[in-house]
Amino acid sequence: MDLLNDQIIQLEADMQEISSFLEKSERQRVQNALKLEQKKIEKEIAFKRQQKEQEAKRKADPSSGSKTYTVKINNYGWDQSEKFVKIYITLKGVHAIAPENVEVTFTERSLVVLVKELDGKNHQMILNNLLHPIDVQNSLKKTKTDMVLVMCKKKMNKKWDCLTQVEKQTKENDKPSPNPDDNADPSDGLMSMLKKMYTDGDDDMKRTINKAWSESQEKKAKGEGDMGMF
Incomplete structure (x- = not known):
């Protein structure tokens, strides 16, 4: 007071x-x-x-x-420099509350942001399983106009592709899986299709395929083509 x-x-x-x-x-x-x-x-x-x-x-x-309750912080962004991962949390009026009401707890692989009694509410953000370990002792937070800046000191000066291991796994799961047929011989697919047509086809279909097969063999014998068949 x-x-x-x-x-x-x-x-x-x-x-x-x-x-x-x-x-x-x-x-x-x-x-x-x-x-x-x-x-x-x-x-x-x-x-x-x-x-x-x-x-x-x-x-x-x-x-x-x-009556004070806690809400989850959803409005934030991040970027990075060579030495720090920087998390920008937008909270209107945060610069006007008591400094001790803005708390950030760091561990090597996580951080918890707690802003107490802002607009009658507590605001919290929890990030677990950070992508890489951070230097707890040299990580810090700064309060700016309508914003909390969290600066996570990198233990290794390497680029982060995302903030957490979960985000990395999600990105990997979203990648299209390679088509097992990409490296297959195109003629194998054609042969499989013709075999299916022959097996499922009626007598006319079988006669047509047999005729095409005979003609392909004659051309092959003359060196005019090269086509395999079942």
């Missing part, structure tokens, strides 16, 4: 100073920059005051704290 009060007081002092600068500023570009910063601080103050009200309600009615 005291922390929120201090933060609100500091933000209000910033607002007063910006207002003072605006009154003295004569250049439009400078005025625009100051107004943007002013709007940003106004939003932060409103958010802090809302938090203060929620905290006061929880203090007045302790049972209300049990």
